[in-house]
Amino acid sequence: MVDLTAAQLMLHQMVREFSEKEIRPNDMAIDQQRFFVNGIYQKLIDNGFLGLMLPEQYGGAGFDAIATAQTIYDLAVGNASVAVTLEGHYKTLDQLLKYGQPSLLERYLPSANQRIFAFSMTEPSGGSDHSTLGSTAVRQGENWVLNGNKIMITNGGLAEVYCVLVKTAPEEFSVFLIDQNMPGFKFGKxxxxxxxxxxxxxxIFMENIVVPADHLLGKVGQGHEIGDSAHADARILMGAVAAGIIEHELEIAVAYAYQRKSGQFRLTELQAIQRKLADIALAKETTTLLYQEAAALKQQRRPYAEVAAMAKTHGSRQAVRAGDDALQILAGYGYSLDYPVEHLIRDARALEIAEGTVEKMRGEITKLEVATRI
Ligand SMILES: Cc1cc2nc3c(=O)[nH]c(=O)nc-3n(C[C@H](O)[C@H](O)[C@H](O)COP(=O)(O)OP(=O)(O)OC[C@H]3O[C@@H](n4cnc5c(N)ncnc54)[C@H](O)[C@@H]3O)c2cc1C
Incomplete structure (x- = not known):
């Protein structure tokens, strides 16, 4: 566990309290109703969550990478969907801060503590291999005209601003910012x-959306680099989501195993159950260490893509496996839709796919290991 500064610790306590009071009691309802019930989304805005890592010059709180990841973890302990909505928002803001032109940032970022931003790469042709993307941006005088279709976008429909990866030439990819109020912007299913x-x-669909030149992030042709950077930032936060899910699983499993008796023994006294509880606790600790290490490397401006990929690769599998152990401890109740364990497994399973599949990440981790060792 990294040592938190006084400011990070205060934020952690505030977020944990918010998560326990406002989110956890709604956890089952959020899953079942497929919606942020009881005004949770508005409460996230009112409590400053959208602007948490936004620099103060744009009206945000300016928190660093460690505090941001810790916040995602604390929210995920309450409900993973809430945490993932902010993960999608924060990783998009990160790319704007890294690659956005000053005039674009001045126009858009002051609204980012009130409305959600999203990052769109995946298309029907595939998410792992961006060379197959069909969306395009064509230069027309001072402007660019965008066309295409993006799918599976986190916060799609909720977000008002989208960064999109498109082709600007047959083998050239670039990222542009568009917003839902632009003519030609449409939401799909x-x-x-x-x-x-x-x-x-x-x-989302783009039909002849016209944007000024300063909506280009970075340079023409820098699209893959920006996409990789978005993935690296997102994977730290996905590691934090995984750790939060595992903490929730552990909490449920320990509480149940302690109060449930088999004959004269509490379940916590049975070796077979102890093994599962210890494995869940171990999963939480290793996942936490990995996402915190990745966040600390990012904060120190050292390379973090590989450890971020490890945090998500390791954490997502551990969260599924720990959920399975928790389900087995609760047995019949664990298998019931009336108890939360089953949805924690479903939530965790998404983390093995979103922000790069675990197969693709293992390929990336191997490439980085080979590059540094051979
Ligand atoms: C919950 C969730 C949220 C998402 N949010 C977003 C978002 O905000 N923005 C966005 O752009 N996309 C988003 N996605 C889409 C996600 O990024 C893609 O699903 C993912 O990249 C995989 O793409 P695909 O589904 O097309 O599978 P494919 O790329 O077709 O892959 C199919 C299978 O082949 C394997 N495979 C493919 N290529 C390789 C390779 N090079 N090495 C090893 N194995 C490989 C994959 O691992 C997988 O098992 C989200 C998906 C989910 C589930």
Whole structure:
């Protein structure tokens, strides 16, 4: 566990209290109703969550990478969908701060503590291999004209501003910012996903959307680099979501195993159950260490993509496995839709796919290991 500064610790306590009071009591309802019930979304805005890592010059609180990841963890302990909505928002703001032109940032970022931003890469042709993307941006005088279709976008429909990866030439990719008020912007269907059901994940269409030149992030042709950077930032936060889910699973499993008796023994006294509880606790600790290490590397401006990929690869599998152990401890109740364990497994399963599949990340981790060792 990294040592938190006084400011990070205060934020952590405030977020944890918010998560326990406002989010956890709604956890089952969020999953079942596929919606942020009881005004949770508005409460996130009112409590400053959208602007948490936004620099103060744009009206945000200016918190650093460690505090941001810790916040995502604390929210995920309450409900993973809420945490993933902010994960999608924060990773998009990160890319704007890294690659956005000053005139664009001045126009858009002051609104980012009131409205959600999203990052769109995936298309029907595939999410792992961006060379197959069909969306385009064509230069017309001072402007660019965008066309295409993006799917499975976290916060699709909820977000008002989108960064989109498109082709600017047959082998050239670039990222542009568009917003929902632009003529030609349309929302498509909401994905009918298995888990993270509170987070809206949806498709968008671009039909001759015209944007000024300063809506280009970075330079023409820098699209892959920006996409990779978005993934690296997102994977730290997805590691934090995984750790939060595991903490929730551990809490449920320990409480149940302690109060449930088999004959004269509490379940916590049975070796077979102890093994599962210890494995869940171990999963939480290793996942926490990995996402915190990645966040600390990012904060120190050292390379963090590999550890971020490890945090998500390791954490997502551990969260599924720990959920399975928790389900087994609760046995019949664990298998019931009336108890939360089953939805924690469904939520965790999404983390093995979103922000890069675990297969693709293992390829990236191997590439980085080979590059540094051979
Ligand atoms: C909950 C959720 C949220 C999402 N949010 C977003 C979002 O905000 N923005 C966005 O752009 N997308 C988002 N996505 C889409 C996600 O990024 C893609 O689903 C993912 O990149 C995989 O793409 P695909 O589904 O097209 O599978 P494919 O790329 O078709 O992959 C199919 C299978 O082949 C394997 N595979 C493919 N290529 C390789 C490779 N090079 N090495 C090893 N194995 C490989 C994959 O691991 C997978 O098992 C989200 C998805 C989910 C589930």
């Amino acid at each position: 909401r994905e009918n996903f298995l888990g993270l059901t509170g987070t809206p994940i949806a498709e």
